[in-house]
Amino acid sequence: MARKDLTSEWRTRELVPALAQFVVLALVIANFGFQIDSRNAPAIAPGVLWMALVFAGLVAFGRAFAAEREQSSLEAMLMTPASPAAIFAGKALAAALLLVLCEAVLLPALALFFSVPLSFEVVSAVLLATVGMAVLGCLFAAMVARVRARELLLPLLTLPLWIPFIVFGGQAVQVAMGGGGGTGNASGLLIDLDILFVVLTSLAARFVLDD
Amino acid sequence: MSVIVAASLTQRFGSEVGLDGVDLDVDAGEHLAVLGDNGAGKTTLLRILATAARPTSGRIEIFGLNATIERRRLRGVIGFVAHAPGLYPALSAAENLEFYCTLQGVDRGRVGEVLELVGLAELARRPADKLSRGAQQRLAIGRAVLHDPKLLVLDEPDASLDSGGADLLARVMRGRTAVIATHDHALANRLCQRTLVLRRGRVVGVPTRLRVVQ
Numbered sequence: 001m002a003r004k005d006l007t008s009e010w011r012t013r014e015l016v017p018a019l020a021q022f023v024v025l026a027l028v029i030a031n032f033g034f035q036i037d038s039r040n041a042p043a044i045a046p047g048v049l050w051m052a053l054v055f056a057g058l059v060a061f062g063r064a065f066a067a068e069r070e071q072s073s074l075e076a077m078l079m080t081p082a083s084p085a086a087i088f089a090g091k092a093l094a095a096a097l098l099l100v101l102c103e104a105v106l107l108p109a110l111a112l113f114f115s116v117p118l119s120f121e122v123v124s125a126v127l128l129a130t131v132g133m134a135v136l137g138c139l140f141a142a143m144v145a146r147v148r149a150r151e152l153l154l155p156l157l158t159l160p161l162w163i164p165f166i167v168f169g170g171q172a173v174q175v176a177m178g179g180g181g182g183t184g185n186a187s188g189l190l191i192d193l194d195i196l197f198v199v200l201t202s203l204a205a206r207f208v209l210d211d
Numbered sequence: 212m213s214v215i216v217a218a219s220l221t222q223r224f225g226s227e228v229g230l231d232g233v234d235l236d237v238d239a240g241e242h243l244a245v246l247g248d249n250g251a252g253k254t255t256l257l258r259i260l261a262t263a264a265r266p267t268s269g270r271i272e273i274f275g276l277n278a279t280i281e282r283r284r285l286r287g288v289i290g291f292v293a294h295a296p297g298l299y300p301a302l303s304a305a306e307n308l309e310f311y312c313t314l315q316g317v318d319r320g321r322v323g324e325v326l327e328l329v330g331l332a333e334l335a336r337r338p339a340d341k342l343s344r345g346a347q348q349r350l351a352i353g354r355a356v357l358h359d360p361k362l363l364v365l366d367e368p369d370a371s372l373d374s375g376g377a378d379l380l381a382r383v384m385r386g387r388t389a390v391i392a393t394h395d396h397a398l399a400n401r402l403c404q405r406t407l408v409l410r411r412g413r414v415v416g417v418p419t420r421l422r423v424v425q
Binding site: 007008012071074076079080081210 | 261262263282283284286287289291293294295296297298299300301302306310311313314315316338354358
């Protein structure tokens with residue numbers, strides 16, 4: 001499933017270039033909009049990072065099932081003996097990897113524009129948050145795929161549950177960038193949240209994907 | 212032996228009635244044509260038979276199993292051709308089938324056989340969005356028989372098919388139980404032993420045995 005989605009994206013290049021362009025644009029605007037200096041950059045950069053990731057994530061995960069709906073292929077897929085949980089896992093994995101590709105553009109650009117360090121701790125915090133955001137984003141995207149107002153509903157449903165990832169991810173990134181504050185175990189909390197939501201969304205997938 | 216036994220099938224969409232008390236039985240190896248005007252309930256009925264939808268009320272058994280409960284189990288023995296082909300445009304014809312081989316648990320070697328069966332062997336590497344509408348329909352039919360199903364449910368499969376479409380449908384339906392919705396009475400007469408006519412969600416008359424025209 002993931003290979004199918006990634007192959008389709010590789011051949012069409014519909015999503016990743018647009019998302020990469022968006023995140024760089026967000027950084028450019030933030031760079032001009034905020035008075036960035038060496039003192040406030042570690043405090044501002046995490047917020048800009050998560051804002052760009054949230055919007056990019058909403059687009060990436062929303063497309064995961066919207067595309068299947070547009071192609072009328074979701075029903076054909078569900079008409080096989082394949083487990084809905086496996087289908088969901090494949091979709092979430094592909095969407096997460098596409099977002100990681102955007103992060104591969106976003107993080108170096110963030111380091112460049114804001115002159116903040118790009119360390120292993122920053123990258124790991126972002127990747128850990130991406131896992132949890134991906135499973136939640138894809139679950140709600142599957143739920144709203146059949147609804148006309150899905151572009152409106154998806155953020156309303158997803159953002160409240162993304163807040164812990166944004167909070168702890170932001171703290172972990174801020175500490176890694178030398179901004180101080182936050183809990184010392186933000187990364188540990190992200191791992192706990194990932195495990196919790198991966199399990200819950202896998203169980204819920206069957207009820208969401210099948211009528 | 213009856214493969215499909217349905218009693219009082221009713222499907223409501225809010226205040227609208229899609230199917231109203233439809234009774235149906237289809238024997239093993241039988242080909243049944245479902246006829247009716249647009250909006251008669253053909254697609255609604257076929258989606259229920261394919262386990263793509265649950266009826267609002269009524270009972271349906273397929274291969275002796277309750278089709279509203281054992282849906283996943285039955286999907287391994289049912290092949291369904293819906294209105295829309297549901298293909299992945301960026302993947303080639305062969306890649307579309309290979310993907311469904313994985314979902315169906317079927318060996319990928321089957322892809323070549325199916326492409327030959329539906330007449331798309333020469334277009335195996337062409338992206339699905341570059342195929343003609345008729346070729347896409349052939350590919351969708353091929354996908355439906357990839358796992359060698361015992362029951363075929365075909366919703367207007369002749370749409371967009373060329374003059375060879377009837378032969379193709381005859382080939383894929385051979386040796387299987389099949390329910391096919393179509394507007395083409397001549398096609399129904401050629402492929403099927405019985406017809407069921409729907410009007411406004413209800414069966415009109417009794418299922419009729421067709422005369423085979425030699």
